[in-house]
Amino acid sequence: MKITVIILLIVTVLVMSTCRVFAQDTRNQQKISLSGEMGITYEYYGLDKSPETPVPDFYAPRKPWNYFRYLFNPVISTNKWLIPFNISFSPTQNNFLTPPTGRRQNLWEFLTNPANNFGVSPKIGTTEILLGTQTLKYSDLSTGDIGVFGYGVNLSPGRFRFKIFNGVSQRGVNYVSPLNFPPNGITGAYKRNQWMAQVGVGKEGVYFAGFNFVRSSDVISSVSSPPLPPVEPQQNMIVSFLTTASTANGWNFNAELGQSFHTLNLNDPLSVTPLADFKPFIKSHTSTVKDNAVMLGIDKKKKEWEIGAKFNYIGAGYYTAGYPFMGTDRMEYLLNTHFNAWKKKLNVVGSVGQRFGNISHLSGPQITTQIVANVNVFAQFSDHFTLNTSFNNYGFNAPGTSAYKSVSNELSLNPVYTWANSKMSNMLSGTYTQSRYDETIFPAPVTHNDTKTVLLLYVPSFFNSKLNPDFSLMWFHNKTQLIELRLWNFSGDVIWNLTKVFNLKGQLQYALSATSPFTSDKNLLTTVGFNWQLYKKLSWQFSATANLYRYGSELPGSSLTPVYPGEPQYLESSVRTGLNYRF
Amino acid sequence: MKIYVFVLLLLMMLGRNATGQVSLSLALNSRPQPWLAEWSNPVNGAMIITFMPGAAGGDPLVRLRTTLLNESQSAIAVTNMNNARIYNLKQGTNYFNIGDALQFQNLVFQGNVRALLQRTGRLAAGQYQLMVEVMNNAGDVVIARQTRPFFVTSYQLPVLLQPANDANLDAHIAQNVIIFRWTNLVPGGQELPEYRVQVFEIKPGQTAMQAFRGNRPLLDEAAPRGATQYIWRPMLPMPDSVANRKFIWTVQTLDREGNPIPTEDSAIEGRSEPAIFNIADKRALPQEPVLHQNLTNNK
Numbered sequence: 001m002k003i004t005v006i007i008l009l010i011v012t013v014l015v016m017s018t019c020r021v022f023a024q025d026t027r028n029q030q031k032i033s034l035s036g037e038m039g040i041t042y043e044y045y046g047l048d049k050s051p052e053t054p055v056p057d058f059y060a061p062r063k064p065w066n067y068f069r070y071l072f073n074p075v076i077s078t079n080k081w082l083i084p085f086n087i088s089f090s091p092t093q094n095n096f097l098t099p100p101t102g103r104r105q106n107l108w109e110f111l112t113n114p115a116n117n118f119g120v121s122p123k124i125g126t127t128e129i130l131l132g133t134q135t136l137k138y139s140d141l142s143t144g145d146i147g148v149f150g151y152g153v154n155l156s157p158g159r160f161r162f163k164i165f166n167g168v169s170q171r172g173v174n175y176v177s178p179l180n181f182p183p184n185g186i187t188g189a190y191k192r193n194q195w196m197a198q199v200g201v202g203k204e205g206v207y208f209a210g211f212n213f214v215r216s217s218d219v220i221s222s223v224s225s226p227p228l229p230p231v232e233p234q235q236n237m238i239v240s241f242l243t244t245a246s247t248a249n250g251w252n253f254n255a256e257l258g259q260s261f262h263t264l265n266l267n268d269p270l271s272v273t274p275l276a277d278f279k280p281f282i283k284s285h286t287s288t289v290k291d292n293a294v295m296l297g298i299d300k301k302k303k304e305w306e307i308g309a310k311f312n313y314i315g316a317g318y319y320t321a322g323y324p325f326m327g328t329d330r331m332e333y334l335l336n337t338h339f340n341a342w343k344k345k346l347n348v349v350g351s352v353g354q355r356f357g358n359i360s361h362l363s364g365p366q367i368t369t370q371i372v373a374n375v376n377v378f379a380q381f382s383d384h385f386t387l388n389t390s391f392n393n394y395g396f397n398a399p400g401t402s403a404y405k406s407v408s409n410e411l412s413l414n415p416v417y418t419w420a421n422s423k424m425s426n427m428l429s430g431t432y433t434q435s436r437y438d439e440t441i442f443p444a445p446v447t448h449n450d451t452k453t454v455l456l457l458y459v460p461s462f463f464n465s466k467l468n469p470d471f472s473l474m475w476f477h478n479k480t481q482l483i484e485l486r487l488w489n490f491s492g493d494v495i496w497n498l499t500k501v502f503n504l505k506g507q508l509q510y511a512l513s514a515t516s517p518f519t520s521d522k523n524l525l526t527t528v529g530f531n532w533q534l535y536k537k538l539s540w541q542f543s544a545t546a547n548l549y550r551y552g553s554e555l556p557g558s559s560l561t562p563v564y565p566g567e568p569q570y571l572e573s574s575v576r577t578g579l580n581y582r583f
Numbered sequence: 584m585k586i587y588v589f590v591l592l593l594l595m596m597l598g599r600n601a602t603g604q605v606s607l608s609l610a611l612n613s614r615p616q617p618w619l620a621e622w623s624n625p626v627n628g629a630m631i632i633t634f635m636p637g638a639a640g641g642d643p644l645v646r647l648r649t650t651l652l653n654e655s656q657s658a659i660a661v662t663n664m665n666n667a668r669i670y671n672l673k674q675g676t677n678y679f680n681i682g683d684a685l686q687f688q689n690l691v692f693q694g695n696v697r698a699l700l701q702r703t704g705r706l707a708a709g710q711y712q713l714m715v716e717v718m719n720n721a722g723d724v725v726i727a728r729q730t731r732p733f734f735v736t737s738y739q740l741p742v743l744l745q746p747a748n749d750a751n752l753d754a755h756i757a758q759n760v761i762i763f764r765w766t767n768l769v770p771g772g773q774e775l776p777e778y779r780v781q782v783f784e785i786k787p788g789q790t791a792m793q794a795f796r797g798n799r800p801l802l803d804e805a806a807p808r809g810a811t812q813y814i815w816r817p818m819l820p821m822p823d824s825v826a827n828r829k830f831i832w833t834v835q836t837l838d839r840e841g842n843p844i845p846t847e848d849s850a851i852e853g854r855s856e857p858a859i860f861n862i863a864d865k866r867a868l869p870q871e872p873v874l875h876q877n878l879t880n881n882k
Binding site for chain 2: 039041062063064069071073086088090094095096097098113114115116117135145146147170189229230231232234262264265268269271272285286287288289290291315316317319321324325326327328329355357358360361362363364368370372374392394396398400401402403404406408410431435437439441449451453455457472474476478485487489491493505507509511513523525527529531541542543545547549572576578
């Protein structure tokens with residue numbers, strides 16, 4: 001509460017000082033400019049199946065029937081102020097990971113729906129006021145992934161750095177049983193409040209050293225019908241020390257040490273034995289845990305080359321509400337490099353790393369290991385011929401009584417040849433990818449999974465024509481001991497520049513895919529659309545797609561209820577259109 | 584000799600009946616939640632103490648002594664009897680949750696186990712036994728005892744392998760086929776889990792995590808049980824400039840009953856750390872190699 005009052009006072013002082021600045025600027029003939037963009041997009045989705053109501057249902061709709069999204073991102077600039085808006089929203093709820101309300105959203109639920117943004121962050125000098133939805137990244141171990149709806153301020157006078165923000169990262173949603181909201185009901189969620197602050201010293205692009213504090217707490221009283229276990233009200237606090245440094249000769253260094261305090265269930269009793277806590281921010285309950293994490297990185301960048309190394313350790317009990325999906329109980333390193341050679345005609349990017357999992361032995365006595373190695377070589381042999389080669393290796397090994405091992409090797413070659421005459425230029429691109437994936441679930445024998453992909457792409461460009469077509473042919477083959485999948489695809493695209501401000505475009509794609517020993521599935525996909533520059537700053541885009549899919553003998557009509565005499569099929573149609581205005 | 588033993592047993596029974604009879608029954612889930620603090624959740628089981636006062640009444644005041652034993656029958660935690668709660672049993676059946684039997688707040692853990700619990704709130708995966716003894720009020724006489732085995736499983740969610748985080752996929756290939764691969768659930772076990780592959784479009788103006796948390800998935804399909812690869816046929820006009828070209832994907836791991844694998848934040852519902860992939864159109868973009876940063880995809 002006290003902190004809220006302090007924030008409000010800071011904001012009030014800033015607003016008052018702003019008024020004075022405006023008054024002075026008016027006398028000095030303030031110049032106001034507007035940039036940014038605004039727009040609206042609409043998507044229609046339709047699905048027709050033959051038969052209409054098959055059992056089992058062989059294809060489910062994969063998009064909302066109608067979807068609007070509005071975008072309003074102007075940036076107002078004056079002599080002293082910079083006011084960027086970040087507003088993008090959809091009036092309907094399509095939430096999946098976070099629960100929908102199950103009814104029409106009220107204003108607060110609409111504003112705090114994680115799918116939407118309603119943010120403005122006016123900045124004057126070294127002060128930035130943050131209002132509405134903000135996705136603030138303080139560091140890799142504290143917060144940075146989650147959008148929070150609230151208020152705060154960033155101050156950077158001299159070398160002092162201060163940031164603070166308070167808001168809601170998860171709206172409260174009541175539990176609704178499947179009986180009242182078929183078929184699955186609504187899981188529900190507790191409202192999650194989030195405080196975050198950063199205090200430190202720094203110089204832009206040179207160094208920073210400071211502490212991050214992030215506290216998130218679920219509000220038990222935020223729901224009248226609480227979610228059922230295992231969804232419990234939680235509390236989390238992160239304290240991390242972050243330092244970064246860069247030198248003039250290309251060295252960059254960063255280090256972060258973090259400690260998390262996490263309460264799994266606020267309904268559990270307060271702990272009577274000395275357990276991890278961080279009073280007054282966190283009072284330990286019986287389900288409170290404390291763990292640590294470390295991230296280190298160093299690299300050197302020069303004009304023609306770069307080399308770097310990273311090390312991460314995330315403890316098994318490290319949890320941050322700012323990165324709720326972060327994998328834990330792991331330690332890893334990564335070495336990477338990038339260099340140009342042969343008069344910049346050769347470009348090499350490579351990395352190799354290893355990840356160790358289950359290092360706490362929480363999931364068994366054995367540590368898991370994962371190896372990742374990638375190299376990508378791009379070579380320009382002449383003005384006409386380039387070759388891109390990449391090799392990726394992933395290996396994972398989980399030893400023990402229920403051991404598991406997988407190895408993936410993928411090699412890809414992509415030569416591109418271009419040539420031209422006085423009337424046209426041509427590009428012929430080929431891609432060949434061979435991927436082998438071997439998997440062993442002990443004591444079963446190894447399963448081999450071989451995949452080959454070939455793509456030929458031809459792009460002619462006529463200098464005196466308004467038509468720009470391209471054609472591609474693809475072959476895909478995937479084979480395991482049990483299944484063999486083949487796919488052929490032909491695709492043709494064309495862009496027709498009717499005028500300088502209007503172009504039509506179309507795509508036709510036909511695919512045959514077959515899983516042995518069944519007959520082929522057939523797929524025809526066609527798209528038509530246009531781009532129209534209505535005015536200098538206003539553009540309209542339109543695209544309509546029809547996707548007809550007819551099943552082969554893998555899904556015979558006789559296997560459905562009621563029995564269907566022909567070949568089951570579906571027609572998916574979608575229309576996507578958008579107006580965009582650039583200020 | 585036999586008659587003496589019989590008489591002795593009879594006297595003991597009569598003596599007990601005179602002071603009351605207490606019986607203990609532990610109905611412990613053989614696979615309780617790995618977080619010991621959550622054992623009061625009914626899903627983990629219940630404890631029933633039946634108290635039948637004898638002719639001379641009998642003391643209804645009892646304490647519980649709990650011992651956790653590991654696979655080699657060594658005690659890893661024992662109740663501190665000095666702080667043990669005194670229960671006043673009512674006549675007949677007394678119901679308790681299994682958290683009352685565990686007395687987590689009052690257990691004294693061995694060094695390594697205590698350190699792991701303070702960090703994670705969990706016991707390491709393995710076979711354990713819960714032994715509960717009903718003691719008299721003074722804590723010096725065992726009135727009833729029962730031991731129940733249980734198994735703790737603690738999982739590590741899969742790590743996404745392919746497409747690597749921030750990978751650029753060729754539009755002409757990706758519109759037909761995208762291969763997803765991930766590591767398996769650790770430990771694997773005999774009951775193969777179900778992996779659901781979920782792909783979300785990142786709409787204009789959205790961050791990747793916003794799309795992940797706020798949108799409906801474009802793909803939400805189960806791979807064949809236990810398989811760690813899924814071949815997706817998107818059938819989307821990806822070369823079209825109007826089409827969405829940024830996606831975020833994950834794998835949701837479900838157990839045999841279709842329940843998400845438990846994690847620290849239950850709202851995650853067994854979903855692995857997601858990864859982003861982009862669709863690149865060769866006609867429009869210069870060819871540039873992509874540095875895969877699968878190991879350090881922490882934003």
